[in-house]
Amino acid sequence: MANVIITGTSRGIGFELAKLLADDGHRVLALSRNDSAIRSLNHQNIASFPFDISSPEDLNRLKDFLDSQWDKVDILINNAGKLLNRPFLETTSKEFEEVFKVNVFGVVDVTRIVLPKMPKEGHVVTISSMGGVQGSMKFPGLSAYSSSKGAVITLTELWSEEFKETGPSFNVLALGAVQTEMLEEAFPGYRAPTTALEMAAYIKDFALTGHHLYNGRLLQVSSSTP
Secondary structure: OOEEEEEOOOOHHHHHHHHHHHHOOOEEEEEEOOOHHHHHOOOOOEEEEEOOOOOHHHHHHHHHHHHHHOOOOOEEEEOOOOOOOOOHHHOOHHHHHHHHHHHHHHHHHHHHHHHHHOOOOOEEEEEEEHHHOOOOOOOOOOHHHHHHHHHHHHHHHHHHHHOOOOOOEEEEEEEOOOEOHHHHHHOOOOOOOOEHHHHHHHHHHHHHHHHHOOOOEEEEEOOOOO
């Protein structure tokens, strides 16, 4: 059974993913700013505490937890994300920065803390978006969000090269439309063909096995536009 860290578990894909992995017997550390929903599961295989990915204090708390509780981390799933849907000329530099603090710098900081605990056969999976894929269809209002999701694609490629001799493996999934609260914020009224549970089941299987076939890869997981 694996030790798995998942960020962004308060709702949607992250919440379902934590449940699926824990139900399968894996030990899960579920991290989100509001952990009340995940705590309410009272699952014996899930540990959690309130965690703001952009907070230095909470990042230190994560390090302390790992040093005292876990000797290794088999899988890290960088799932936390912040959406801003606003015309570019109405978006301030501070708002741009806030999106990047979560979607890019948060991924960097969590990965930096967790990597020393990961074995060669470990797997880091970062959740991106089709909006961050070069050449994909783009949508107005998502300049900050989609550009941040493009950044973590490149980071994944760089990390896989830097750690190719020592591991772990790094891969990134660019998701298409999934019926979540975040999708509703980006595309009000749109109904996605994929549920959060369906996507979580795919990510679970990929996190557990995908690194045997892929390293440094971007996989586009999308059946619709958006």
